[in-house]
Amino acid sequence: xxxxxxxxxxxxxxxxxxxxxxxxxxxxxxxxxxxxxxxxxxxxxxxxxxxxxxxxxxxxxxxxxxxxxxxxxxxxxxxxxxxxxxxxxxxxxxxxxxxxxxxxxxxxxxxxxxxxxxxxxxxxxxxxxxxxxxxxxxxxxxxxxxxxxxxxxxxxxxxxxxxxxxxxxxxxxxxxxxxxxxxxxxxxxxxxxxxxxxxxxxxxxxxxxxxxxxxxxxxxxxxxxxxxxxxxxxxxxxxxxxxxxxxxxxxxxxxxxxxxxxxxxxxxxxxxxxxxxxxxxxxxxxxxxxxxxxxxxxxxxxxxxxxxxxxxxxxxxxxxxxxxxxxxxxxxxxxxxxxxxxxxxxxxxxxxxxxxxxxxxxxxxxxxxxxxxxxxxxxxxxxxxxxxxxxxxxxxxxxxxxxxxxxxxxxxxxxxxxxxxxxxxxxxxxxxxxxxxxxxxxxxxxxxxxxxxxxxxxxxxxxxxxxxxxxxxxxxxxxxxxxxxxxxxxxxxxxxxxxxxxxxxxxxxx
Numbered sequence: 120x121x122x123x124x125x126x127x128x129x130x131x132x133x134x135x136x137x138x139x140x141x142x143x144x145x146x147x148x149x150x151x152x153x154x155x156x157x158x159x160x161x162x163x164x165x166x167x168x169x170x171x172x173x174x175x176x177x178x179x180x181x182x183x184x185x186x187x188x189x190x191x192x193x194x195x196x197x198x199x200x201x202x203x204x205x206x207x208x209x210x211x212x213x214x215x216x217x218x219x220x221x222x223x224x225x226x227x228x229x230x231x232x233x234x235x236x237x238x239x240x241x242x243x244x245x246x247x248x249x250x251x252x253x254x255x256x257x258x259x260x261x262x263x264x265x266x267x268x269x270x271x272x273x274x275x276x277x278x279x280x281x282x283x284x285x286x287x288x289x290x291x292x293x294x295x296x297x298x299x300x301x302x303x304x305x306x307x308x309x310x311x312x313x314x315x316x317x318x319x320x321x322x323x324x325x326x327x328x329x330x331x332x333x334x335x336x337x338x339x340x341x342x343x344x345x346x347x348x349x350x351x352x353x354x355x356x357x358x359x360x361x362x363x364x365x366x367x368x369x370x371x372x373x374x375x376x377x378x379x380x381x382x383x384x385x386x387x388x389x390x391x392x393x394x395x396x397x398x399x400x401x402x403x404x405x406x407x408x409x410x411x412x413x414x415x416x417x418x419x420x421x422x423x424x425x426x427x428x429x430x431x432x433x434x435x436x437x438x439x440x441x442x443x444x445x446x447x448x449x450x451x452x453x454x455x456x457x458x459x460x461x462x463x464x465x466x467x468x469x470x471x472x473x474x475x476x477x478x479x480x481x482x483x484x485x486x487x488x489x490x491x492x493x494x495x496x497x498x499x500x501x502x503x504x505x506x507x508x509x510x511x512x513x514x515x516x517x518x519x520x521x522x523x524x525x526x527x528x529x530x531x532x533x534x535x536x537x538x539x540x541x542x543x544x545x546x547x548x549x550x551x552x553x554x555x556x557x558x559x560x561x562x563x564x565x566x567x568x569x570x571x572x573x574x575x576x577x578x579x580x581x582x583x584x585x586x587x588x589x590x591x592x593x594x595x596x597x598x599x600x601x602x603x604x605x606x607x608x609x610x611x612x613x614x615x616x617x618x619x620x621x622x623x624x625x626x627x628x629x
Contacts, residue, residue, distance in 0.1 A: 121149035126349035305333040310351035388495035410457040415501035543615040545599035
């Protein structure tokens with residue numbers, strides 16, 4: 120990698136004094152790594168040479184940065200630098216080599232990221248320290264698709280804000296839409312300074328082109344320091360690598376956006392065309408009548424305050440290839456694809472459980488299903504499991520709707536009619552009898568049902584003799600006329616006891 124002359128001179132200013140008359144003062148030439156000159160060495164242009172004197176042969180070679188310990192008259196084609204008192208050529212050489220190492224490593228890392236998932240974001244994050252100012256990438260639709268600093272940083276510096284999805288404010292977008300300079304700048308092939316309404320300070324920009332059309336823009340604000348002569352060069356280097364992966368990432372991003380839109384439309388029971396559902400499945404290489412499961416994840420308070428929901432959605436989608444994760448309000452909704460059989464569902468669920476525990480999340484799971492068009496009802500299942508599970512079992516972190524089916528039936532059935540009015544009349548007969556005669560027929564019947572109508576187990580649980588139990592059961596049959604051999608009667612009674620547990624008479628029933 121070559122480095123700009125202005126950049127090198129800046130980093131040597133404390134060790135080297137340069138002549139005011141440069142070989143090419145109007146341009147910022149790029150220079151190769153430094154070498155120590157030997158008399159039989161062939162010199163080429165754009166070199167950094169260390170020596171104690173300037174040879175006559177240097178006159179014919181342009182753009183040489185010559186650093187010497189001896190002051191001599193400057194020659195044509197040479198940028199002369201004289202070592203300041205207390206310095207030496209070896210120290211200067213070491214500093215320059217470290218500088219070249221740093222920026223060559225940066226460029227090497229950029230080249231290795233081209234085919235990596237999330238390459239745009241990784242590249243701008245990698246470049247924050249190198250460039251010394253925050254960097255964002257904006258697509259042709261005024262949307263920030265990658266940024267090197269947190270949104271809080273932009274807000275603190277007074278820079279334009281954008282939401283979690285990357286959208287700028289409507290006011291700023293409208294300013295761009297009506298700014299002729301903004302559109303005119305789309306033609307620029309090299310770096311340029313953009314100054315526009317609604318933007319504090321200056322912004323150094325470099326357009327991203329695809330087949331001759333401007334499809335995006337890399338922007339660097341002067342938030343940390345003012346722009347220098349060499350900033351355009353480094354921004355152009357970064358843009359060159361970004362351009363190689365921008366179009367593909369935007370295609371993937373567009374596909375992901377459509378997947379997200381279809382997913383959220385199905386989730387909230389909006390009308391979705393069948394063709395969009397098929398495209399949704401085909402994009403993910405999923406089969407229509409396979410097994411799915413929906414999960415509702417509750418992030419921690421810190422995750423909400425630090426706006427890390429998008430990060431976890433990205434992490435889940437990358438780590439679990441048969442998974443879609445979308446931030447919706449203060450929740451993360453996850454759709455898991457298990458394929459045509461549930462043989463390996465345990466492995467997938469275990470991996471997800473580990474992720475939940477490690478990140479201190481709580482998650483509600485729906486039942487398994489095969490019709491993706493009914494996604495909304497499974498969202499209700501996951502939401503109920505999460506809410507009810509956290510209320511009744513706060514020490515665990517995952518809750519399955521299948522474990523709370525009875526509780527769901529009871530809660531929903533008592534939304535219009537109070538639970539106490541849904542109790543079988545036969546139980547009320549027993550309750551009234553117990554109140555008047557101070558007996559325990561209602562409690563006895565519950566224990567009898569809980570122990571599968573086993574006289575031995577029931578008597579043992581109630582600490583009474585078999586004869587006493589037989590008398591009570593006979594009395595219960597006389598009072599209620601119940602057929603305890605009919606499964607429908609048994610189901611009605613068990614549901615009634617469950618209803619009673621959530622009503623004002625639960626104390627007496629239990």
